[in-house]
Amino acid sequence: ARNGVPEVVFGEGKQADQISAIVGRLIARHQRALVTRLDAERAERVLRDHPHGHYDPISRLLCWGAPPRRLPGTVAVICAGTSDLPVAEESAGTLEWLGADVARLNDVGVAGIDRLLAHRESLTRADVLIVIAGMEGALPSVVTGLVRNPVIAVPTSVGYGASLQGVTALLGMLSACATGMSVVNIDNGFGAAWQAASILSLLERGPDPRPASFEGSASTAPTSQTQASTEPRTS
Amino acid sequence: ARNGVPEVVFGEGKQADQISAIVGRLIARHQRALVTRLDAERAERVLRDHPHGHYDPISRLLCWGAPPRRLPGTVAVICAGTSDLPVAEESAGTLEWLGADVARLNDVGVAGIDRLLAHRESLTRADVLIVIAGMEGALPSVVTGLVRNPVIAVPTSVGYGASLQGVTALLGMLSACATGMSVVNIDNGFGAAWQAASILSLLERGPDPRPASFEGSASTAPTSQTQASTEPRTS
Amino acid sequence: ARNGVPEVVFGEGKQADQISAIVGRLIARHQRALVTRLDAERAERVLRDHPHGHYDPISRLLCWGAPPRRLPGTVAVICAGTSDLPVAEESAGTLEWLGADVARLNDVGVAGIDRLLAHRESLTRADVLIVIAGMEGALPSVVTGLVRNPVIAVPTSVGYGASLQGVTALLGMLSACATGMSVVNIDNGFGAAWQAASILSLLERGPDPRPASFEGSASTAPTSQTQASTEPRTS
Amino acid sequence: ARNGVPEVVFGEGKQADQISAIVGRLIARHQRALVTRLDAERAERVLRDHPHGHYDPISRLLCWGAPPRRLPGTVAVICAGTSDLPVAEESAGTLEWLGADVARLNDVGVAGIDRLLAHRESLTRADVLIVIAGMEGALPSVVTGLVRNPVIAVPTSVGYGASLQGVTALLGMLSACATGMSVVNIDNGFGAAWQAASILSLLERGPDPRPASFEGSASTAPTSQTQASTEPRTS
Amino acid sequence: ARNGVPEVVFGEGKQADQISAIVGRLIARHQRALVTRLDAERAERVLRDHPHGHYDPISRLLCWGAPPRRLPGTVAVICAGTSDLPVAEESAGTLEWLGADVARLNDVGVAGIDRLLAHRESLTRADVLIVIAGMEGALPSVVTGLVRNPVIAVPTSVGYGASLQGVTALLGMLSACATGMSVVNIDNGFGAAWQAASILSLLERGPDPRPASFEGSASTAPTSQTQASTEPRTS
Amino acid sequence: ARNGVPEVVFGEGKQADQISAIVGRLIARHQRALVTRLDAERAERVLRDHPHGHYDPISRLLCWGAPPRRLPGTVAVICAGTSDLPVAEESAGTLEWLGADVARLNDVGVAGIDRLLAHRESLTRADVLIVIAGMEGALPSVVTGLVRNPVIAVPTSVGYGASLQGVTALLGMLSACATGMSVVNIDNGFGAAWQAASILSLLERGPDPRPASFEGSASTAPTSQTQASTEPRTS
Amino acid sequence: ARNGVPEVVFGEGKQADQISAIVGRLIARHQRALVTRLDAERAERVLRDHPHGHYDPISRLLCWGAPPRRLPGTVAVICAGTSDLPVAEESAGTLEWLGADVARLNDVGVAGIDRLLAHRESLTRADVLIVIAGMEGALPSVVTGLVRNPVIAVPTSVGYGASLQGVTALLGMLSACATGMSVVNIDNGFGAAWQAASILSLLERGPDPRPASFEGSASTAPTSQTQASTEPRTS
Amino acid sequence: ARNGVPEVVFGEGKQADQISAIVGRLIARHQRALVTRLDAERAERVLRDHPHGHYDPISRLLCWGAPPRRLPGTVAVICAGTSDLPVAEESAGTLEWLGADVARLNDVGVAGIDRLLAHRESLTRADVLIVIAGMEGALPSVVTGLVRNPVIAVPTSVGYGASLQGVTALLGMLSACATGMSVVNIDNGFGAAWQAASILSLLERGPDPRPASFEGSASTAPTSQTQASTEPRTS
Numbered sequence A, B, C, D, E, F, G, H: 001a002r003n004g005v006p007e008v009v010f011g012e013g014k015q016a017d018q019i020s021a022i023v024g025r026l027i028a029r030h031q032r033a034l035v036t037r038l039d040a041e042r043a044e045r046v047l048r049d050h051p052h053g054h055y056d057p058i059s060r061l062l063c064w065g066a067p068p069r070r071l072p073g074t075v076a077v078i079c080a081g082t083s084d085l086p087v088a089e090e091s092a093g094t095l096e097w098l099g100a101d102v103a104r105l106n107d108v109g110v111a112g113i114d115r116l117l118a119h120r121e122s123l124t125r126a127d128v129l130i131v132i133a134g135m136e137g138a139l140p141s142v143v144t145g146l147v148r149n150p151v152i153a154v155p156t157s158v159g160y161g162a163s164l165q166g167v168t169a170l171l172g173m174l175s176a177c178a179t180g181m182s183v184v185n186i187d188n189g190f191g192a193a194w195q196a197a198s199i200l201s202l203l204e205r206g207p208d209p210r211p212a213s214f215e216g217s218a219s220t221a222p223t224s225q226t227q228a229s230t231e232p233r234t235s
């Protein structure tokens, strides 16, 4: 546990008793556990073995135990439409389990821009922003343009036809004209939360006192293209 | 200038005199400027008008002026192969212009994992990591697994055939099994640098004293799916 | 209600009680409501709460109330094959709920061009035309060539193999050699109807007496490429 | 000349003398002509044969003659970035040649939403809006949400990597959550202009006094799915 | 009935009673009928109304009546693997219903080339060949190289992973190095049969005594590129 | 020379002297030769070695010698737009070299359907039809619906944006609702001509007197799915 | 039985009684049989007819009989995650049935590189390595870099969103920067095993005493491009 | 130099002086070197610095020095068409530089299967086979069916339209119904040669006397799905 954070269990494609066994070991060692992508039926069966957990049917998260301490700062979790809520709640729930404070803002799609702009001042106060949208995936561009703090964009598989199960939103977010945002996989609310928490953790610890340096290595940057030639490696 | 940072000029598809005019205004107002994606020929012509700048032929960056102050921490800029250097240097040069300290590590592709692992300890000291790779784009997954700080992955268009001009690396990075990384567009070394600098800026300022909150808004998170129904909006 | 038209509810992925709650608020405020993409089972459950509505199993539309007034003109809703009917009826039903007069023409695919041409004179009388086709999606090109009024093309997911769930028809319509048509998403009969109604609404109101102008703005058109350079923005 | 408008010549892939011959016939018959997608070199050679025309290097339009009369209303031509200008000017120039009044608004990308919102009131006064954007193509969604008149969206091939030469913007616009917009092909400023002009023409003529009707035809809409069965056709 | 052949009913997506009604009209007029893509359950229900038909569960064809006369020649229907049989039998059954003689050859995939070559002499005797294959779709190339008569290739959706539901076989057949073959849609055994029968019909009638000619038309072939310019059309 | 027809040389990617050598051998043996996809410069160089040939710059065909005899019947070569002419002429020229009579019809795209319909009667007299179109590729569907003889469709790479270099036209033709047509590769006018000529050759010879039969083979069609099981093969 | 190995039955899409019949013939002739891709239900039904077999629910393999002799060497079957186990076990089980010794290593994904490196020395001892991974598919690159023996990579359909059902892993493996590996189809554990076994068989037999040679053939390699011209073939 | 083989230099995108520097170091250390993907012009410049090398313009390989010893066995390098020769020669030349005996067979595409079958007996004598094809990529399937030794398939970018720059051949080879082959990247003749040589090296050394085993590891194969659960890892 490099961060004192136990590994999170990806629930998709695992059977209830498999999950139960893993969770048992995690609780024994860490006094807490988190399972993602779990339907209500399997959650119920796992909870029979490990009763003191909490299952949320929107985010499909099942968790046990409280975070050992609070992370500094706040993460805003913002989503475009009601259909994006499961992904937003996967982010929010994961963040809360990781000890982060979350501020939620839902249903602020770009086609009704005033609803978003009404929260403009609050948006700039968030230390990290997770912005979630399906269909054309335009929300993160707009939000990134409104704030200076880092934005993590999550495309969702919401939509039909030209939405291509989230691929359109994904490509749109990657192509976005706004600088200061990066992107995770389609529907990956969990991954965005983890990345956001890693930024808050860094904020907690402050910069490393021993600055990273690869000096002395043969691989540091060339001063010119001609000098860029690699040392011949042999296999 | 929300951050005191002047807008960066995207040089691709702009003529030398257009760039010269924009740069003139930027220098007048901010005493510095940065142009990306500029070939040597146009750079030379722009430098005739604004001679105190510096052009780097690998990164294809042209810049004027020093950053007003240094950002805290270090960003590691790591790339898989020699062919990825232009993208890596676009990141590194942008970061330096933004006032960040950069530690470069080149030619550490996953097919020779020992070269990467030789720098393991240094990697963990970087406050943010930008990891750049073309072809199958596997390097960010491995690096993310070695460190706890945030990783920003940049796919490059290096490769041929099944590499699909960087699309394969892009999709691979988004699908990566490692948590704690996010992705920017193909060859977008600039965007990764900006995102990394926004994290260092946050580190400099610390968390916002007024935590973000959208309370009082009609749009905060539902406690259950049934309550998730949107207020009817009308157009 | 900018147009006096209440927001339409997208039924896909919403539960009956969620829809019922939203519809309740809409009827209270506007005396009418429209839900799209609703299967018979959920429609029946919503109708139990709000009994004075009408459900159509082909279009899968559920609606309450009459339009406050008729729009001028007629919209022709034309489809290529029997399998495209659900999309055509989504268009037609939406238009009727919006107060537009609809003229339907079905099963006039281009492989039997005479069936279409038999209606040539009527086609030219339609003020707006919605043309719906799956498979190769060729019908809108032919119709657009026959008329001078605006054509809105709707690709459908009808077909198999190379039809790629409507993507082929979509790309074909966008590539069409006929000028005077535009395209909406696959199966989006609703969107085409809304666009058609917005044209009829414009027809009803006539041109705005205060012509749009962005004069005085820094962003009006350049007289030459050299002058096109943007004012430097700063973030 | 159904509309009194001569056919427009698509200049791409045609040689100067071919274009010259076609233009000669068009001017003889209509006293005016328009050629699109023409580079400066071929334009110059065509102008030698037909000297009273005007060539614009941004839009790459070459035209002769004035429109016989002005169309009612105004079309707003709005674009996201400087690089989208050639497409925007193809729209604007085509509209002017067709006799429409154009209001231009450039460089109002969604990442700097305030620049767009500054023109909010003017936007609502435009009778038709053409909205042009590359990269993630989010601008049309935002604009459509601000106005009630019809919006025609034009994706451009501007961008790199995940932008896929305009395919990402195209798919994004088609997936957009905003209702009231339709889409034309990538970079097809001409097609959007033609569609916009066809709406203004309709506005000029008013609704057809003989409403379209396909009554009496065997192909009008079924009242239920069971009655939808096609008359057996034979080949 | 241009050919005396009644229209064939595409069974996919139609309800049993819809099909029954259409079939009733077809039998009344033509004394025969053919329905494709019909599952056993709906076939049984249709047969209750029209009992003298025959249903084949492999090809999923349901038919009534005998062809009025035999077509000359033989069509070979050749398929690569057992899993391609439903498509092969859709071809064979359609051909038989159209009055053609069919010679079947199954399970002769290219990975066991001797099984195919054992029939080499018979292959050259077929007047038209329909060659059906999934996966890499290589069989039509090999067969086309062995014979001089026309080959119609049918890709099937058989395979997994890189087979992309038949798209790989389709693209492969279109790219084939063998000349003398053409291709129909994925799984479209029916379409291949119809095309083959149209060739046999032509064989029956012989060449048209009045040779096709578009002389006198403005659109016949240019003698040189310069003369290729189209007459200006006007809309 | 199974058909007495020498192999045709694919000129793309071959050097002039390579082509010259092959052509020399072909002329020595067959007294005639055909090279496709040849630019004017290489054609000129090959003609220096083998002067009695003829080069056509539109079709890019270079040929020597006359066909030994005329094939029966006529092939109509029909194309949608002026830009499709090179492909149409590759078909027409190949057919003429193969001894077939060709009737050309150009610039009859579906957006101006009357130009096509003016030739309706002539179309039905063609024994085989090659129909060529780019962009949405709708022309073959319409033509196939007008005639009973076999249609071979050729998609072209003409178009931009959503045309995807001919892939859209290709997929559209394969998805077409018209029965009686098959498709060859993008821009493959040569392949369509060859297939058409193979049909005329069959017409010349008449059906094979020894009907194809694979009787006695273990691989003939199963009478039911249960019997379809393959003989176990071993490797 | 070129190798004394009976053909393996692909169970997907075959009915239990079909499989039973084939298996009966195989056992009669070879005393053993292997069926792949079989679910438990059909396996049970086949085992009723042929009871002395063994079914494994993870690999979904059903087999009878022992290999006639052991192959020399060992194949390492290595997989990235628990979800890849069914594919890994399809490889391992097939190899065991073919008489190969298998060394399994599971759950050694690149995001936790130490788990893989802990087995570094053992990896170099494997004579052939099958490396299985989904998502970004990076494991084979890393493993190939660690060993000198041949690596066969198997992408799996494990993952979501940008994983595109295994296409991302497939393209990534093909683009890999590591030399010494080749790739089979998505989820094709069987194919990798067969290829590995063919290498072990070669190891068993040693190099062929009569070296392959195509001398005397007209098709051996050219000494220069000019001489590369093919003998004219005729059809 | 794990194998005593120096790293091979990928010449694409490297400048002559960069290559010269790397080659200098390689020759100093290993007395030999190989550069791939080098055009004649850069080759000439590198040869000026290191004159005792040999450049082949077809394969675009530049090499110095002889292999220290011959590998056992023979590799057949087989290609479908003349246009595939550069890739075939990249394989053959690499193999020869690695010390392997090569038997070349060219221009044996599947559309003229007899040319391939004429070499049937020789094919079975090759210890490893590299089979190279563009367009539909069918040749490896046929060859794999004829031999028992391992086949490595190389798709090439030869072809047009539906060939999609080699993607069609690539997908076809991966989907192939023949077992016993694996695939490398498009045009990657080098990679196939390396893989083939690694098999011959294994043949030279024989199986490792210390069989690979991961026993004692927590990660060996589960005996049932329930036991497959991973040990909880923590980060």
Ligand SMILES: Nc1ncnc2c1ncn2[C@@H]1O[C@H](COP(=O)(O)O)[C@@H](O)[C@H]1O
Pocket: A177, A178, A179, B007, B008, B009, B010, B011, B036, B037, B188, B190, B191, C230, D081, D082, D083
């Ligand atoms: N190399 C780059 N890649 C992506 N975005 C860039 C790059 N260089 C500048 N930008 C962004 O492009 C915008 C300026 O574009 P422009 O107005 O066309 O110069 C600013 O938002 C920059 O942050």
Ligand SMILES: Nc1ncnc2c1ncn2[C@@H]1O[C@H](COP(=O)(O)O)[C@@H](O)[C@H]1O
Pocket: C177, C178, C179, D007, D008, D009, D010, D011, D036, D037, D188, D190, D191, E230, F081, F082, F083
């Ligand atoms: N830039 C353009 N984009 C799309 N279509 C165009 C363009 N310019 C002209 N056209 C259309 O192209 C057709 C004329 O094509 P052509 O006969 O090749 O000159 C007419 O239908 C025009 O409306």
Ligand SMILES: Nc1ncnc2c1ncn2[C@@H]1O[C@H](COP(=O)(O)O)[C@@H](O)[C@H]1O
Pocket: E177, E178, E179, F007, F008, F009, F010, F011, F036, F037, F188, F190, F191, G230, H081, H082, H083
């Ligand atoms: N334009 C073309 N498109 C497709 N195939 C062609 C074309 N021209 C010639 N061929 C075929 O290409 C083969 C000759 O290729 P090659 O040996 O490279 O000259 C023969 O099978 C021809 O039938």
Ligand SMILES: Nc1ncnc2c1ncn2[C@@H]1O[C@H](COP(=O)(O)O)[C@@H](O)[C@H]1O
Pocket: A230, B081, B082, B083, G177, G178, G179, H007, H008, H009, H010, H011, H036, H037, H188, H190, H191
């Ligand atoms: N033609 C080629 N295709 C693929 N990989 C190659 C090729 N030539 C060399 N390589 C590999 O590329 C790597 C060297 O790349 P570089 O350091 O850029 O020269 C080594 O791993 C080589 O095995």
Ligand SMILES: [Mg+2]
Pocket: A143, A144, A145, A146, A147, A148, A149, A179, A180
């Ligand atoms: Mg920002």
Ligand SMILES: [Mg+2]
Pocket: B143, B144, B145, B146, B147, B148, B149, B179, B180
């Ligand atoms: Mg990490």
Ligand SMILES: [Mg+2]
Pocket: C143, C144, C145, C146, C147, C148, C149, C179, C180
């Ligand atoms: Mg029109």
Ligand SMILES: [Mg+2]
Pocket: D143, D144, D145, D146, D147, D148, D149, D179, D180
């Ligand atoms: Mg609106």
Ligand SMILES: [Mg+2]
Pocket: E143, E144, E145, E146, E147, E148, E149, E179, E180
């Ligand atoms: Mg043939």
Ligand SMILES: [Mg+2]
Pocket: F143, F144, F145, F146, F147, F148, F149, F179, F180
């Ligand atoms: Mg027909």
Ligand SMILES: [Mg+2]
Pocket: G143, G144, G145, G146, G147, G148, G149, G179, G180
């Ligand atoms: Mg290795």
Ligand SMILES: [Mg+2]
Pocket: H143, H144, H145, H146, H147, H148, H149, H179, H180
């Ligand atoms: Mg074999």
